[in-house]
Amino acid sequence: MDSWMLYDLGIQTLPEDTYYALTHSPAGPKFTETATSQQQYATRPGVPTKPMLLARDKTTPAESGKTLFPAGSDASSSAEELELRRIRNATSKLHPDKKFRRGPHWPKSCLRKTKSKKPCPPSDYKIGHYRTCAVVGxxxxxxxxxxxxxIDAKGYVIRIDVPAVTGFEKDVGQRTDMTVLNMDTPKRLEISSGLKNRSMDRYESRLRKINGTVLLAHRKSHPYLKKASQRYHVSFVLLTSASTFKSATRINPIASKIARKRYRKNHPSTGMATVLIATTFCDRLFLYGFFPFDQDEKQRPHPYHYYPDDGVRQKPIAKDKKHHMDAEYKFYKGLNQSSRGVLKLHIGECGNL
Known part of the structure; x- marks a missing residue:
């Protein structure tokens, strides 16, 4: 059985039922307990010591896992609740909180800078439960x-593979709560962090933008991510899985149950896995940037990614032929039509969702 492991890369642990303010100082990240239990704080660039209140719609620990759509909410439809339960029954094994191992499994790769050489203790961070999530392709x-x-108005924002955000805020938002990584990205981070010509490094500013947030990756990525974290002087809550979380043997049966028809494609993408993982802790998913075609319905051309190449890849950014992006897009489009509002796929300009 696969299991998630959690590492704390320089970030202080948080008791489960307490809310904290995260501030940064010359000594590093610091959490202080807040007086208001249902407020959530985070840092923002340009505010080095003063916490900044962010609007969230995260449920409290007492609510998590209970009433999915409270009476009087805009999602109180019993049909929608049943559809969400059906989807979660299929994806439940992918929930990160259920797959954590609490002990340090690599004592040599996560050591405190002390004479005792004791391994770093595991964090007790939990994802929690959100009513709305943006999954940004x-x-x-x-x-x-x-x-x-x-995107920024959603309760939780998930991105993929440390994309560029600065300069694209009007189109992709500013916030990031979780970033899901494929196997290639951590290696590129390590290479980029070691470039002698620092002006060529595209990842330093990107990682500082998401400092203190959650990274989800394969266990083999841990050494690369820890090294990059040390070089860039940033800290993350790192969740890792013992085996790939996007294997066809894992994803295809889940997708088949959700779609109510056989889904059998080799090499599911990181985006596909991210969407399925998000269903385990989000009541409503809003998908942005999941469009694999070169032209839209009006025949207007679009690049594969909204941001330029990072300069580290051996090949320029292009459509990965091993993934079945067309089939995955049809999967999302089908859910957009049949999931009764649980998943909404947005294509085109916002304001029409």
Whole structure:
């Protein structure tokens, strides 16, 4: 059985039922307990010591896992609740909180800088439960979409493979709560962090933008991510799985149950796995940037990704032929039509969702 492991890369642990303010100082990240239990704080660039209140719609620990759509909410439809339960029954094994191992499994790769050489203790961070989540793909369709405000308004924002955000805020938003990584990205981070010509490094500013947030990756990525974290002087809550979380043997049966028809494709993408993982802790998913085609319905051309090449890849950014992006897009489109509002796929300019 696969299991998630959690590492704390320089970030302090959080008791489960307490809310904290995260601030940064010359000594590093610091958490202080807040007086208001249902407020959530985070840092923002340009505010080095003062916490900044962010609007969230996360449920409290007492609510998590209970009433999915409270009476009087805009999602109180029993049909929608049943559809969400059906989807979660299929994806439940992918929930990160259920797959954590609490002990340090690599004592040599996570050591405190002390004479005792004791391994870093595991964090007790938990994802929790959110009513709305934005899963932001990297498709070029986002350029000119003006979806930034819509994305930032969601309760939890998930991105893929440390994309560029600065300079694209109007279209892709600013916030990031979780980043899901494929196997290649951590290696590129390590290479980029070691470039002698620092002006060529595209990842330093990107990682600082998401400092203190959650990274989800394969266990083999841990050494690369720890090294990059040390070089860039950033800290993350790192969740890792003992085996790949996007294997066809794992994803295809889940997708088949959700779609109510056989889904059998080799090499599911990281985006596909991210969407399925998000269903385990989000009541409503809003997908942005999941459009694999070179042209939209109006025959307007779009680049594969909305941001330029990072300069580290051996080949320029292009459509990965091993993934079945067309089939995955049809899967999302089918859920957009049949999931009764649980999943909404947005294509084009925002304001029409």
């Amino acid at each position: 990297n498709g070029g369709i986002l350029l000119g979409s003006h979806c930034g405000a819509d």
